[in-house]
Amino acid sequence: MNSRITPSEPFPEDLNVLMDSEVEVLNSKLHRELDHEYVHEDGSSPETESRLEQVTEELDFRDLVSESPKDAPTDQTPADPFDLMEANATDHAPRTTTRAAGPDSSEPGVEHHAG
Known part of the structure; x- marks a missing residue:
C-alpha cells in the first residue's frame, strides 16, 4: 500500500467526477506526501502544493454545497455555490471586541472594585 501520492x-x-471518499x-495522500517532502527532501514540491490546493478547494466547495439550506423551495434556481462560499467567508470573519478602561485604571479593560 502506498499512503502517499508523489x-x-x-x-x-477533474476532481468533480470523483466521489467524496476518493477526494x-x-x-490524505497529499498531506502525507507533503510531510514526507519536508522531512526527507529540501521542502515541498510545487506540484504537491498545487495538487493539495486543488483538493482543498474541492473539499471546501463540497462542504459548502452540503451545508446549503435543504428546505429551499424546489421552484427556485439553486444558489451559486461560489456565492455561498463568499457569504460563508464573510460570516466567519474574525471579530474584534473593544473593552472600555476601568474607572481607576490605566489598563484597558480592567475594572477595579472598592473593597
Missing part, C-alpha cells in the same frame, strides 16, 4: 504519479484532471483519500 508528484510523478498521475493525478485526476478525501487524495487529500
Whole structure:
C-alpha cells in the first residue's frame, strides 16, 4: 500500500467526477506526501502544493454545497455555490471586541472594585 501520492504519479484532471471518499483519500495522500517532502527532501514540491490546493478547494466547495439550506423551495434556481462560499467567508470573519478602561485604571479593560 502506498499512503502517499508523489508528484510523478498521475493525478485526476477533474476532481468533480470523483466521489467524496476518493477526494478525501487524495487529500490524505497529499498531506502525507507533503510531510514526507519536508522531512526527507529540501521542502515541498510545487506540484504537491498545487495538487493539495486543488483538493482543498474541492473539499471546501463540497462542504459548502452540503451545508446549503435543504428546505429551499424546489421552484427556485439553486444558489451559486461560489456565492455561498463568499457569504460563508464573510460570516466567519474574525471579530474584534473593544473593552472600555476601568474607572481607576490605566489598563484597558480592567475594572477595579472598592473593597
